[in-house]
Amino acid sequence: MLKNKDLLGIKELSAEEINLVLDTAGGFKDVIGRDIKKVPALRGKTAVNLFFEPSTRTRTSFELAAKRLSMDVINFAIPMSSVVKGESLIDTALTVQALGADFIIIRHSSSGVPHLLSTKVKASIINAGDGTDEHPTQALLDAFTIREKKGKIDGLEIAIIGDIAHSRVAKSDIYCLKKLGAKVRLIGPPTLIPEKIQELGVTVFHNMEEGLKDMDVLMMLRIQMERQGKGFFPSTDEYAKNWCLTTGRLSLAKDDAIVMHPGPMNRGIEIVSEIADGPRSVILEQVTNGIAVRMAVMYLLAGVKR
């Protein structure tokens, strides 16, 4: 069982807790594949999506997950809320709680916001991405997908490729995959890989061709267009030339290597369409698995005594 009422990051979870989430998600994956894609497990509970940053996929995925557990879901629309009138973050969370929320799913551009709120409210806080810190449910759905495709995670060679420095997905993935026993390497230009990242037990490659050799899993990251022109890389063309996953480069990995991407993709910049839409890609399965994993997280958090 999970120890805390909140899911703030993978850093705080044990391997045992991660495996419990993945095992439970298996049961929910069966449910969402049926004609009636809904179970009454959390009937009568309420989930509130509190997204201070734009997001369609993650928010929709959480919304569907909550609905398939028979919860009521409110999407708190920030531009129309009192936040623009200057209401403090904590006041907003307390208000959401007073409305009857059992789960507050939060995304915020500042790292640590979910951690702060978790100490102020009784509701379960689920981190849906905080600044450059963590995006735990993305890492859990990635691990679920890898385990489903490869049968295990322990001992696999996994590469995470692209803008590691600004990626909360990469950070959560590293914590998660390391805890489950994978060998993780990071591939990207020096400007996009933090200096002391090796302390997390990963290896670093600044050459795509060398890095991809013999990998079981390739996890591509999205190049955040807002970083362009800030000195991290010269241009998207230049980036694509060195770091885009092409068919030629994919052939350097193992023959049965799978390709992942958290979306949304920049086709032709970090990955070519031929691969994104090809047989080795599990990108759309990641999306489906995301619902099952988020259902498992909410189901398990509901059982934590407080």
Next chain:
Amino acid sequence: MSKELMNKKDIDRALTRMAHEIIEKNKGTGNLCLVGIQRGGVYLAKRLASNIKQTEKKDIPVGSLDIAFYRDDLNIRKEQPVVRRTEISFEVTNLKIILVDDVLFTGRSIRAAMDAVMDLGRPSAIQLSVLIDRGHRELPIKADYVGKNIPTALTETVEVQLEEEGFEDRVILKKIEDEK
């Protein structure tokens, strides 16, 4: 303190009789399937199916059902029930489903199991088969096939131990020790 209520021989005999009763009541095996409730019920369903096969020379489909998502006590339990797989590889619509469980007690698991089955399709009928009926029903639910009726006190628990889980086959009655 514990007391043995059934041994291996008793369990075998009860399951043989129940298999016969199932065939008799349903006039054969047509449209019949067995669905065991995780976990004990799953093993018993498989044993019933092989007993039925011995007499009728027919395979009947066997599935397993997890009822965690349908329980009515998720808010009051100490921790969430472990989620196991529901594996029913056949279409349940228009089939006669025999739900199989090890112990029938309050009836709440069976209520949850019926809801879970109904979400998979529309069976033509649902019947219930249990190895032990220990009484104390909280819902209007009754078993069609019973291995053994055992009067119990609420301060007791009934444990069905099966070979499939690494035990010797037996059913024991235990006193619940006061939680300290």
